[in-house]
Amino acid sequence: MKRKVYVLVLVGLTLLLVLAVFGSQALANGRRSQNFMPFKAEYIAHPEPPEFGDGYMLLVIPGEGEGTHLGKSTWLAESMRVDLVDPPQPQFSEMVFTVSNGDELYGHFSGFGRPNDVGGNYYWGGYELRGGTGKFEGASGSGLYHGTCREICTVTFEGN
Secondary structure: OHHHHHHHHHHHHHHHHHHHHHHHHHHHHHHHHOOOOOEEEEEEEOOOOOEEOOOEEEEEEEEEEEEOOOEEEEEEEEEEEEEOOOOOEEEEEEEEEEEOOOOEEEEEEEEEEEEOOOOOEEEEEEEEEEEEOHHHOOOEEEEEEEEEEOOOEEEEEEEO
């Protein structure tokens, strides 16, 4: 009798193990079918001289770099607004990534900037991608960004 119980427990544990392995593969395949793809892009940007308003500034920041699914490409943040009253300074902007064949990926970001110890700013926040042209039609994703800015800015996007 003890031997039957032992065999049944062993068979049950084996079945649980098999289901766990195949279940995790099914979940992974399901994630792939939803077009889950990691995204990372890094750009060097050269801000144009800002325009100042009442407590904010407007910037146009063009850059060039490279990204996953983008290859060598350009990045442009237009009309970024930074509240100049109290750090950390809220910032937000629309943005466009343009790849070598002219296809564009659209998005926006929002976050904060703070002066750093060596002059310039450190900034961080979140971004969202929402469609584009050509191969980016219907694309979406989100993640985090961070970077530094003095005379030249760096910005890194990571997410999916």
